[in-house]
Structures are given as C-alpha cells and as structure tokens.
Amino acid sequence: MKMDLFTWMTFLSLCAWCQCINEDFVVVTIATENNDGLRRYLRSTKKYGLNTEVYGLGEAWKGGDMQGQGGGHKVNLLRRELKKYKDRDDLIVMFTDSYDVVLTSGSEDILEKFRKLDARVVFSAEGFCWPDKQLADKYPEVKLHEKRFLNSGGFIGYAKDVYEVVSHGNIENTDDDQRFYTTIYLNVKLREKWSIKLDRRSEIFMNLHGALGDVMLKYKGAHSFLYNVKTGTVPIVIHGNGPIKPEFNRLANYLADSWTLGSGCLSCEEDTISLQGMKDEDHPLLMIGLFVERPMPFLREFFQHVSALDYPKSRISLYMHNSVELHQRELKSFLLKHGQEYESLHIINPSEQVSEVEARNAAIEKCIKKSCQYYLNIDGDVHLENSGGLKLLMQQNRSVLAPMISRYTKAWSNFWGAVSSTGFYARSEDYMDIVGRDKVGLWNVPYIGGVYLIQGHILPALKGAYTAPGLDPDMALCLNLRNQGRFMLVTNRDWYGHLIYYDEFETSHLHNELYEILRNPYDWEKRYIHTNYSQSLEKESKIEEPCPDVFWFPIVTEVFCDELVEEMEHYGGWSGGKNDDPRLAGGYENVPTDDIHMTQVGLQDDWLEFLKKYVAPLATRVFQGYFSNPPRAILNFIVKYHPERQRELRPHHDSSTFTINIALNRPHVDYQGGGCRFIRYNCSVTDTRKGWMMMHPGRLTHYHEGLPTTQGTRYIFVSFVDP
Numbered sequence: 129m130k131m132d133l134f135t136w137m138t139f140l141s142l143c144a145w146c147q148c149i150n151e152d153f154v155v156v157t158i159a160t161e162n163n164d165g166l167r168r169y170l171r172s173t174k175k176y177g178l179n180t181e182v183y184g185l186g187e188a189w190k191g192g193d194m195q196g197q198g199g200g201h202k203v204n205l206l207r208r209e210l211k212k213y214k215d216r217d218d219l220i221v222m223f224t225d226s227y228d229v230v231l232t233s234g235s236e237d238i239l240e241k242f243r244k245l246d247a248r249v250v251f252s253a254e255g256f257c258w259p260d261k262q263l264a265d266k267y268p269e270v271k272l273h274e275k276r277f278l279n280s281g282g283f284i285g286y287a288k289d290v291y292e293v294v295s296h297g298n299i300e301n302t303d304d305d306q307r308f309y310t311t312i313y314l315n316v317k318l319r320e321k322w323s324i325k326l327d328r329r330s331e332i333f334m335n336l337h338g339a340l341g342d343v344m345l346k347y348k349g350a351h352s353f354l355y356n357v358k359t360g361t362v363p364i365v366i367h368g369n370g371p372i373k374p375e376f377n378r379l380a381n382y383l384a385d386s387w388t389l390g391s392g393c394l395s396c397e398e399d400t401i402s403l404q405g406m407k408d409e410d411h412p413l414l415m416i417g418l419f420v421e422r423p424m425p426f427l428r429e430f431f432q433h434v435s436a437l438d439y440p441k442s443r444i445s446l447y448m449h450n451s452v453e454l455h456q457r458e459l460k461s462f463l464l465k466h467g468q469e470y471e472s473l474h475i476i477n478p479s480e481q482v483s484e485v486e487a488r489n490a491a492i493e494k495c496i497k498k499s500c501q502y503y504l505n506i507d508g509d510v511h512l513e514n515s516g517g518l519k520l521l522m523q524q525n526r527s528v529l530a531p532m533i534s535r536y537t538k539a540w541s542n543f544w545g546a547v548s549s550t551g552f553y554a555r556s557e558d559y560m561d562i563v564g565r566d567k568v569g570l571w572n573v574p575y576i577g578g579v580y581l582i583q584g585h586i587l588p589a590l591k592g593a594y595t596a597p598g599l600d601p602d603m604a605l606c607l608n609l610r611n612q613g614r615f616m617l618v619t620n621r622d623w624y625g626h627l628i629y630y631d632e633f634e635t636s637h638l639h640n641e642l643y644e645i646l647r648n649p650y651d652w653e654k655r656y657i658h659t660n661y662s663q664s665l666e667k668e669s670k671i672e673e674p675c676p677d678v679f680w681f682p683i684v685t686e687v688f689c690d691e692l693v694e695e696m697e698h699y700g701g702w703s704g705g706k707n708d709d710p711r712l713a714g715g716y717e718n719v720p721t722d723d724i725h726m727t728q729v730g731l732q733d734d735w736l737e738f739l740k741k742y743v744a745p746l747a748t749r750v751f752q753g754y755f756s757n758p759p760r761a762i763l764n765f766i767v768k769y770h771p772e773r774q775r776e777l778r779p780h781h782d783s784s785t786f787t788i789n790i791a792l793n794r795p796h797v798d799y800q801g802g803g804c805r806f807i808r809y810n811c812s813v814t815d816t817r818k819g820w821m822m823m824h825p826g827r828l829t830h831y832h833e834g835l836p837t838t839q840g841t842r843y844i845f846v847s848f849v850d851p
C-alpha cells in the first residue's frame with residue numbers, strides 16, 4: 129500500500145490518540161514492603177507498559193497478618209491516594225494486590241474486556257464466600273462454571289466511581305476489606321448506583337484459590353498465558369489468593385513470558401551482575417558454611433571441590449561444622465593443604481558437641497558480624513564439581529538462589545517443586561523436567577536444601593531461622609523464608625555437580641568408599657577407575673599384548689591399589705599359603721597362595737559389579753565372540769608375595785575361562801623380582817604396571833608360574849572368571 133501524506137498524518141494522529149487512551153488507565157496497588165513479590169508484580173506491569181502506582185511503600189502495615197481477616201488498611205490507603213482522581217470520569221483505575229499477583233497482558237486488552245463487561249466497577253470473583261459464609265444466599269445466582277462471590281484482590285472501574293466505593297462509610301485498618309466491599313455489593317441500591325458487576329467468567333481477574341484445576345498454562349511463540357478451560361477465557365490479572373502461594377509461585381515461573389516453551393527462560397538475564405575483570409581484592413566478601421552432619425562417603429572429593437571453587441580464597445571466610453569423628457581425617461588433610469589460604473577459618477569439631485541447628489544459626493550470625501556480602505551453604509553430600517558455579521550463582525543476582533543438583537542419574541534433588549499442606553515434600557508437575565534439565569531456567573520453589581547462596585542483605589531476617597519446632601533445620605529455614613514471603617530460586621541453567629547417596633553408608637572399614645560401587649557408582653568410578661580405562665574400549669585402539677594372548681589394560685587408579693592393599697593389611701587375615709583351606713568348598717587348594725578372599729572382607733558383591741561393569745567389556749573386546757555377562761567368579765583374592773613368606777608360585781593352570789591379574793604396587797620400587805611367566809611361550813611379564821590388568825585364558829594354553837619376589841612385598845589382585 130502506498131501511503132500519501134494525508135494517510136500518514138491520520139496514522140500519526142491516531143497513534144497520539146492511542147497514547148492518550150493509554151494514559152487514561154492506571155494500575156494501582158498497595159505494598160508497604162518492597163519484597164520479592166512486589167518486584168515480580170512490577171516486572172509484569174512494566175513488561176506490559178502499564179502505568180503503575182504503588183501506595184504505602186515504607187509505611188507501617190496496620191492491616192493484620194493477612195492469614196485471616198484484615199486488610200482494612202488497604203481500603204484506607206486507597207481512599208487517601210485515589211482522592212486525586214475523584215472527579216475523573218475519563219480515567220479507568222484498576223486495583224490489584226501485588227505480592228501474589230502477576231499480570232499477563234497490557235492496557236488495550238484489559239480495557240477492551242472491561243468495556244465488554246458493561247459496568248462502572250467490576251470486582252474479581254471466586255468460588256468461596258468469604259469471610260462470611262452466611263452471606264452466600266444473598267449473592268445473585270450464576271451460570272455453570274461462573275464464580276459467584278466477590279474477591280477484593282482486584283477491581284477495575286471509572287476513577288470517580290472507584291473512589292466513591294472505597295470511600296463509602298467507615299472502615300478500621302484491622303477490619304476486613306473483603307467484608308467491606310461485599311457489604312457494598314450485596315446492597316442492591318449501592319450495587320446499582322455504581323453499576324457494580326463481578327467478573328464471574330474470569331475475563332480479567334483469575335483468583336486461583338480453589339480454581340487451580342480451571343486453568344492451564346499455554347504458550348504462543350515467545351508468550352505464555354493462562355487459559356481458563358471452564359469458561360474459555362484468557363484472564364490477565366492472575367492472583368494466588370489464599371493458601372496456595374507455592375502453587376501460584378510455580379505458575380508465576382512461566383507467566384508474563386518468564387519462561388515459554390518456544391523461547392525458554394526469558395527472565396533469566398534480567399537484573400544480573402558481572403564479576404568479570406574484577407580484581408581479587410574487590411570480590412565481595414563471602415562466607416562458606418560447610419556442614420558434615422552424618423557419615424558421608426567421598427568427603428575427600430567434597431573438600432577438593434570446595435577448594436577448587438573459582439573465587440579468591442582471600443575473600444572467603446570458611447566456617448565448618450563437623451559432627452563426625454571419622455571425618456576429622458579428611459578435614460585435617462584439607463586444612464593442612466588449604467587452611468592458610470582463606471581469609472579466616474572457624475572450625476567446630478565433633479568434640480565440641482555443638483548441635484546442627486546451633487551451628488547453622490551461628491554461621492548466619494557470624495556472617496552478619498563479618499558484614500559478609502554473601503553466604504554460601506554447602507552440606508557434606510553436595511559435590512560442586514563445576515568450579516565456576518559459585519560465580520555463576522553470584523552473577524545471577526537473586527537473594528536466595530540454589531544451584532540444582534541431584535543424585536547421579538536419580539530424581540532425588542536439592543529442591544521440592546511443591547509442598548504438601550502439612551509442609552512436607554510434594555512433587556510438582558514440572559519437577560522431572562527441571563531435574564532432567566528438559567526445562568532450563570530459574571524456578572521459584574517452596575524448598576531448597578544442601579547448597580544455596582544467600583545475599584548478605586537478607587541475613588538479618590534469617591537470624592535463628594534454622595529453628596522451628598519439629599522440623600529439620602533445612603525445612604525450618606525454608607518455612608521461615610516462605611512465611612516471610614521471600615523467594616527461594618533454584619537454577620538449572622548450568623550443570624553444577626551432584627549429590628552423594630549417603631544412606632546405608634558403612635563405616636566399619638578402613639577405606640569405606642571401596643564399598644560404594646553400587647551406591648555411588650559415579651564417584652566410585654572417578655576415584656578408582658583409571659582415567660585411560662575407556663580408551664581400550666574404542667574399536668581402533670591397540671591393546672598391548674606382552675605375551676601371546678595375554679592382554680594388558682589400564683583399569684584402576686593408584687589410589688585404588690593403595691586403598692585395597694591397606695584395607696587388606698588392616699584386615700590382616702592372610703591365609704599363609706597352606707593346602708588345607710577351610711574357605712574353599714573342598715577344603716583343599718592344590719596350588720595355594722598367601723591371600724585374602726574378597727568374601728572375607730565383604731567385597732564380593734562389589735567385585736562382581738566391577739567385573740560386570742569394567743572387565744566384561746574388555747574380555748569381549750579381546751576374545752572375539754565371547755560374552756561373559758554377567759561374569760561368574762567365585763574366587764576373587766589378593767595375593768601377597770614376600771621373600772620370607774610365600775615368594776613364588778609353582779606352574780599351574782587356573783580354574784577359569786580367563787583370569788585377570790591386577791598389579792597393586794610397583795616392581796623395582798616396592799619390591800624386587802616377581803612377575804608372571806607363561807611357560808608354553810617362554811614369555812614373562814615382569815615390568816608390571818601398577819593399576820594395570822593382565823587378562824589371559826585360564827587353562828590349556830596359559831600354563832603359568834609366579835616368579836620369586838626377592839625383596840619387599842608384591843601384591844596382586846586375581847579373579848578366576850567363568851570357572
């Protein structure tokens with residue numbers, strides 16, 4: 129279309145006219161506190177370009193605790209503030225609550241719907257008659273799916289009429305505002321005088337209490353909205369009234385285009401800060417609180433992750449509460465290595481008998497006293513493997529923020545998507561999507577635990593927050609945060625690490641982690657499986673073959689070798705290499721070694737898992753067409769060679785299809801001599817490698833002997849697979 133000057137001018141003046149219509153609409157709200165809820169509300173009104181006035185900020189709230197009746201203060205504040213509009217017949221005012229409200233569209237939409245309702249004043253409606261049930265019969269009847277009763281959390285109307293309504297008669301600050309408006313509405317004369325209607329079909333206002341089942345989140349491109357499946361409307365003012373704040377918070381994670389199916393998280397980059405290029409000494413002062421409250425596997429790695437966090441240690445004040453004597457070992461070695469580097473240290477040892485709640489509360493106090501700018505809580509089961517994670521959290525700039533972490537490959541995580549009416553865990557519809565990172569973003573949730581970053585400015589409000597009767601400290605903290613209306617956000621925008629599975633952790637051994645292959649497979653692998661293990665599984669890789677059909681693989685770490693040997697020496701029950709062996713079914717061993725069986729130290733099942741997971745794939749790789757799955761092995765044992773005990777082993781076949789033999793220490797260093805000779809090929813492997821495994825057929829072709837150890841002690845690990 130060609131546009132001539134005249135069309136252009138009409139177009140421009142039309143624009144000016146739209147502008148002027150927009151100016152005739154104002155959204156007003158009451159908020160005495162500038163809290164997370166208000167910020168969320170204002171984000172939405174700003175997003176839709178709504179002219180918004182907040183009344184009462186910074187004033188003392190006199191309307192009660194809002195758990196029951198109250199709120200008259202709101203009416204009185206409106207009376208005071210709306211006076212300036214009392215003669216405006218050309219201005220439309222919309223009042224909404226704010227802490228539990230989000231808007232999902234702009235003025236054009238709102239005004240169009242208002243005009244369609246054909247009233248001077250429209251109140252929002254709900255399904256409960258409150259605060260006075262007795263009045264239910266006085267309300268006009270409604271059609272199926274319509275809401276019959278007035279809710280005072282939202283109304284819209286011509287300024288003049290709205291002012292007259294809020295100014296009608298007296299109301300005390302502590303009186304109930306809903307009762308006030310209800311009385312007016314139920315008075316037919318007044319109702320007609322101001323032409324008051326209820327928004328029964330939720331054209332504009334959606335009160336969610338008792339109506340969560342009426343709505344559905346929907347998306348359209350980069351937009352999200354609530355659809356009322358009962359009335360077919362798309363309401364704009366979404367109100368989490370009554371006791372459904374957690375559910376409302378969950379919906380609000382998506383509303384006002386915060387997160388949409390098509391575009392993901394659209395609010396995540398808002399209000400973020402940057403630490404880039406900041407000098408060490410300029411970093412905010414951070415206190416890290418570490419809490420080990422129960423026996424915890426892989427604590428050595430826990431400390432490694434803490435010390436590896438990318439943040440100047442000179443700006444970290446470290447606070448630690450350890451209640452487990454056993455873990456003093458890992459704690460001490462961590463402090464020896466890194467203790468000096470921190471700005472300050474405060475360690476509470478088990479002997480001090482400080483309870484978990486006391487310690488956690490004291491950490492907050494200490495942080496306040498030090499004027500720290502951030503407090504990071506890390507519990508002993510949290511492995512923050514992403515060393516950049518701490519800065520990512522800080523840069524997100526949210527007052528309480530937890531990185532989402534879960535147990536490896538499990539749905540068990542450090543947040544709840546919902547909370548039951550009794551205050552305990554409940555699963556939300558989107559929980560699995562968040563844990564699985566199918567939906568990525570920032571999520572306002574009712575519970576976080578294990579690891580979270582709190583901005584210093586809210587710490588004073590959290591003094592003693594870990595205390596609540598009958599609740600664990602983490603649940604107490606979250607309850608207090610919820611009651612204070614503070615948002616707890618969890619972010620899964622990045623990967624941060626994982627949680628350790630600590631249930632059933634057995635602490636009767638010297639190296640308890642050796643026993644965790646089934647419960648914490650990921651951590652077990654990281655500590656104990658050779659970094660180059662998987663190279664041997666690649667099709668093109670060349671497998672070393674030091675003697676014919678004797679294959680050689682890196683399989684376990686040196687740490688594994690050391691811990692296993694130490695565990696055996698700690699147990700100490702070496703067999704002495706006698707022919708009579710009560711451990712065997714027949715009671716007799718033809719070619720005895722000086723050994724300890726895995727069954728004796730409770731590692732048999734763990735070892736079978738090791739064979740299945742790590743050894744069987746290698747066997748398949750070198751013995752074409754042989755599938756040992758799962759491998760069977762009755763005899764799995766550590767052999768000890770020593771010049772003054774058993775020094776060698778005479779030639780023999782093994783009772784196995786194939787045998788594995790892992791070197792647990794170093795020739796020429798830990799011992800002299802030793803090795804294995806395959807007689808048919810006159811071929812010996814003497815330069816064995818610690819952590820490497822030999823694999824060879826057990827019978828017929830691989831008649832072999834153990835060569836004499838002439839000095840020191842040689843340890844090997846042997847399994848007879850598929851006997």
Ligand SMILES: *[C@@H]1O[C@H](CO)[C@@H](O)[C@H](O)[C@H]1NC(C)=O
Binds near residue numbers: 527
């Ligand atoms: C950080 O967040 C606060 C609100 O919590 C906000 O006032 C401030 O502007 C944010 N900082 C930046 C740089 O956006």
Ligand SMILES: *[C@@H]1O[C@H](CO)[C@@H](O)[C@H](O)[C@H]1NC(C)=O
Binds near residue numbers: 659660
């Ligand atoms: C793993 O293999 C690489 C070469 O492929 C080698 O440089 C490295 O030292 C090996 N790692 C260990 C722990 O032996």
Ligand SMILES: *[C@@H]1O[C@H](CO)[C@@H](O)[C@H](O)[C@H]1NC(C)=O
Binds near residue numbers: 810
């Ligand atoms: C076996 O090998 C050794 C050295 O590798 C050699 O000295 C010896 O003669 C060989 N024995 C036989 C029987 O081939």
